Amino acid sequence: MAPSSYKLLCLENPLLDIQAEGSAALLEKYGLKPNDAILAEAKHMGIYSDLLSNHSAKLIAGGAAQNTARGAQYIPPADSVVYLGAVGQDDAAKTLDEACAKAGLATEYFRLKEHPTGRCGVVITGHDRSMCTDLAAANHYKLEHLQQPAIWALAEKAEVFYVGGYHLTVCPAAAEALGAEAARRNVPLVFGMGAPFIAQFFGEPLGKLLPYVDYLLGNETEAQTWADANGVESKSIPEIAKAMAKSKKVNEKRPRTVIITQGTEPTVVVSGDKVTELPVHAIEKSKICDTNGAGDAFAGGFLAGLVEGKPLETSVDMGMWLARLSIQELGPS
Secondary structure, eight states, X not given: OXXXXXXXXXXXXXXXXXXXXXXXXXXXXXXXXXXXXXXXXXXXXXHHHHHXXXXXXXXXXXXXXXXXXXXXXXXXXXXXXXXXEEEESSHHHHHHHHHHHHHTOEEEEEEESSSOOOEEEEEEETTEEEEEXXXXXXXXXXXXXXXXXXXXXXXXXXXXXXXXXXXXXXXHHHHHHHHHHHHHXXXXXXXXXXXXXXXXXXHHHHHHHGGGOSEEEEEHHHHHHHHHHTTOOOOOXXXXXXXXXXXOOSOTTSOXXXXXXXXXXXXXXXXXXXXXXXXXXOOOGGGOOOOTTHHXXXXXXXXXXXXXXXXXXXXXXXXXXXXXXXTTSSSOO
């Protein structure tokens, strides 16, 4: 059982990342785009063994929010963060256990006999990455796991909640339960949008969760996709962020804060009626190894600042700092 000293509870889909340097030909072979995130179909299933057998793939504990949770735990004292999600009972799950333990991250996995641990094939081409995810066990997370007395006790003590957008494809009810608990106790719920397809194809569960969200994190493409799906005509990221901030909210004690990253362009922060644009941390192109997981790392640094009670701009700066570290490594490691 996770220790009682933690402050941040994270929920999403744990995956074993299988990532390697690839080529345009490899992307074409599986019908993938160079900078995208999709759920695997039957035609994609061969990519995982292909990467392992033919492309010197590296295995990394993945899943966007698990990356974020490890990133958040990198900064505060050990046992500050606990992560929930569903895995199999296999060697891949053991790899995740070992990676999280090494990072000091507490996990409370829903362990399933009947499904293997989920996996994500990551093809890196230059500074782009294409992610193809077979959710497997992660697709079978149940509200009943969160509602187990020992697990719910963790939720009742958490000072900050984080839900990754990909979880809305799996078990929206669990995300909403955490949102209701956050509103009941007036503690912040942070939501990471995850990918453009969440707003595009999972608008209904997103619409149900958004009223509980106190901090909304995304990038410019995710923000624009949300705007398109919600009838916001503006193409201005600050205007879209303001629309996001002003949408319906359950806990009116906390004005919603929206934070939209734009790659090397300034990060847009909207809190209440205040709009701020913060320049990103500069880095030489030659030092950039892989942008995979940069957004996850940003969220991790931001959450660490939030957990430590830092001012908003400091927390955003911590997110930029961790993202800058992350892109100098292969994958979100």
